[in-house]
Amino acid sequence: MRELNVIFFFFLIFLFACSGSDKKKSNKENLGVEITASDMEKGGQLYRAKCMNCHLKTGKGIPKVFPPLANSDYLRKNTDEAIKMVKFGSNKPIKVNGIKYNSLMPASGLTDKELVLVFNYILNSWENNYGQVSLEEVAAIKR
Ligand code: HEC
Numbered sequence: 001m002r003e004l005n006v007i008f009f010f011f012l013i014f015l016f017a018c019s020g021s022d023k024k025k026s027n028k029e030n031l032g033v034e035i036t037a038s039d040m041e042k043g044g045q046l047y048r049a050k051c052m053n054c055h056l057k058t059g060k061g062i063p064k065v066f067p068p069l070a071n072s073d074y075l076r077k078n079t080d081e082a083i084k085m086v087k088f089g090s091n092k093p094i095k096v097n098g099i100k101y102n103s104l105m106p107a108s109g110l111t112d113k114e115l116v117l118v119f120n121y122i123l124n125s126w127e128n129n130y131g132q133v134s135l136e137e138v139a140a141i142k143r
Pocket residue numbers: 047050051052053054055065066067068069072074075076082083085086090091092093094096101102103104105106108110118119122
């Protein structure tokens with residue numbers, strides 16, 4: 001009986017070890033370089049404070065008024081242009097998932113560092129798996 005317990009104990013350790021390494025692996029595959037949980041949390045806080053009013057908690061937006069960030073072909077393909085829009089504001093016509101948008105997004109007023117956090121959050125939230133941006137990349141984006 002005791003032996004069984006010992007075997008069971010090692011089996012549990014084995015399970016934990018496996019699930020731990022799986023997690024790490026999938027993070028690396030998805031993100032290239034790992035975004036820390038704490039950066040995702042900070043990005044989420046910025047999102048809830050500065051973006052959620054229009055793009056909604058689910059990132060789905062409101063068709064024809066506020067474009068979606070979740071499953072957005074625009075965000076996936078034109079990440080730099082999207083950063084520019086959030087950095088400086090935008091009211092030019094754009095198309096997201098085949099639907100036209102031409103309303104106003106005011107400049108976010110965020111620092112480059114905050115833009116990195118909020119973008120890495122939206123690039124990797126909901127079902128998005130759109131990679132990540134660096135501070136150098138965001139800082140290089142000019143009007
Ligand atoms: C006042 C409402 C509002 C707020 C707040 C807002 N947006 Fe937007 N956002 C818009 C609108 C409207 C557009 C389309 C702008 C256009 O037509 O030029 C847009 C476009 C975008 C796009 C590009 C299109 C897409 O759907 O992929 C991204 C990315 C984006 N916003 C991210 C953000 C982020 C990140 C924040 C918070 C820092 C934010 N937005 C805050 C209204 C808003």
